[in-house]
Amino acid sequence: MAQKLGIALIGLGRIARLSHFTNILCHPKLDLKYVVDKDTAMASNFIKQYRNDIEVLPPSDLQTVLEDKSLDATFICTPADSHEEYIKASLNSGKAVFCEKPLTTDEASTQSCYAVAKKHGLLLFCGFNRRFDPSISSLCRRVKEGEIGQIKDIRTIVRDKNLQPIEYLKISGGIFTDCVVHEFDLVGWLMGCLPSVIYAQGHAWVEELREFDDVDHAFVVMKYPSGAIVSIDAGRGTKYGNDHRMEIHGSNGVCLQREAVYPTSVVSLGDSGELRENRYADHYTLWRDSFEAELEHFVNALQGKSENVVTAEECKNIAKVIAACNESLKTGQPVKL
Numbered sequence: 001m002a003q004k005l006g007i008a009l010i011g012l013g014r015i016a017r018l019s020h021f022t023n024i025l026c027h028p029k030l031d032l033k034y035v036v037d038k039d040t041a042m043a044s045n046f047i048k049q050y051r052n053d054i055e056v057l058p059p060s061d062l063q064t065v066l067e068d069k070s071l072d073a074t075f076i077c078t079p080a081d082s083h084e085e086y087i088k089a090s091l092n093s094g095k096a097v098f099c100e101k102p103l104t105t106d107e108a109s110t111q112s113c114y115a116v117a118k119k120h121g122l123l124l125f126c127g128f129n130r131r132f133d134p135s136i137s138s139l140c141r142r143v144k145e146g147e148i149g150q151i152k153d154i155r156t157i158v159r160d161k162n163l164q165p166i167e168y169l170k171i172s173g174g175i176f177t178d179c180v181v182h183e184f185d186l187v188g189w190l191m192g193c194l195p196s197v198i199y200a201q202g203h204a205w206v207e208e209l210r211e212f213d214d215v216d217h218a219f220v221v222m223k224y225p226s227g228a229i230v231s232i233d234a235g236r237g238t239k240y241g242n243d244h245r246m247e248i249h250g251s252n253g254v255c256l257q258r259e260a261v262y263p264t265s266v267v268s269l270g271d272s273g274e275l276r277e278n279r280y281a282d283h284y285t286l287w288r289d290s291f292e293a294e295l296e297h298f299v300n301a302l303q304g305k306s307e308n309v310v311t312a313e314e315c316k317n318i319a320k321v322i323a324a325c326n327e328s329l330k331t332g333q334p335v336k337l
């Protein structure tokens with residue numbers, strides 16, 4: 001069997017512990033050699049349940065990782081405010097990069113990260129896992145192939161059951177950067193260009209968020225040069241479960257993702273009415289398939305067998321849209337792009 005690809009995972013927090021760590025460990029072509037995390041005690045305790053040959057290092061020892069010639073890529077899962085530094089350090093040491101969304105927190109740093117990747121001819125893969133969700137990827141592919149004609153409007157709903165810890169939210173960049181970014185990616189992928197006008201409104205039902213100008217519920221309306229209109233309804237701390245829905249209306253029909261709110265389509269009809277399973281209890285079970293498919297695609301892209309998914313231009317546009325949403329939320333006015 002060909003030699004495995006050496007990987008270092010940087011950041012072993014929620015997303016890594018609940019999906020990427022075990023996905024990497026189970027992947028037959030990957031060899032997880034290092035985990036770098038500020039909290040080395042937590043990381044060591046977690047890892048020892050699985051393996052005892054993965055080196056756990058604090059960020060101050062990053063150089064050890066970067067100098068390891070057997071390492072092919074870093075997998076960055078730290079909060080967004082540290083992505084740029086880790087992306088550039090990895091690329092400048094000849095390592096390809098998988099970076100969790102958002103790539104960085106603004107347009108200029110996003111562009112400069114892609115410039116470094118281009119300079120070294122290395123893969124910089126931004127982890128927008130929803131592109132790999134079986135329903136969403138089928139929906140988007142069919143619409144892009146013209147099944148419903150020209151897009152007239154898109155509606156999406158994205159609701160997370162749990163509100164992340166306040167300490168995380170404080171440094172996350174806000175609801176548009178941390179949560180709605182996935183919708184901006186999907187809509188940008190479908191539309192293939194920037195909107196011409198954006199209007200955003202939001203509210204912090206959770207009072208602590210007001211202290212750092214964030215909201216837990218937001219609506220975004222975007223109009224595109226073609227005339228298409230997009231609405232995004234986003235919320236966190238939704239009591240009923242994790243929920244994602246998308247509907248695309250075109251000149252020849254409508255294409256929609258119907259069952260995303262339930263793990264199965266089983267319905268029981270009896271005296272007490274219609275019973276279904278509880279909705280997805282958390283983010284990671286809702287998106288499990290997409291994280292696995294995303295990793296597979298990354299490995300193929302690392303081996304030159306498939307294309308990168310999200311382009312530098314798309315990432316730059318996402319950063320522009322986020323900045324416009326933040327401005328609209330602050331001023332209460334629509335923003336022209």
Ligand SMILES: NC(=O)c1ccc[n+]([C@@H]2O[C@H](COP(=O)([O-])OP(=O)(O)OC[C@H]3O[C@@H](n4cnc5c(N)ncnc54)[C@H](O)[C@@H]3O)[C@@H](O)[C@H]2O)c1
Pocket residue numbers: 010011012013014015016036037038039059077078079080082100101102127128129168178283287
């Ligand atoms: N694709 C998705 O659906 C999805 C879901 C959740 C999170 N994410 C993304 O994953 C990233 C991490 O989010 P999370 O929820 O796991 O955060 P988290 O706060 O739970 O975990 C971050 C981890 O990184 C460590 N850390 C923090 N700063 C560090 C630094 N400078 N160097 C090394 N280690 C550091 C922390 O100790 C912690 O273990 C974010 O970019 C977030 O947007 C994506």
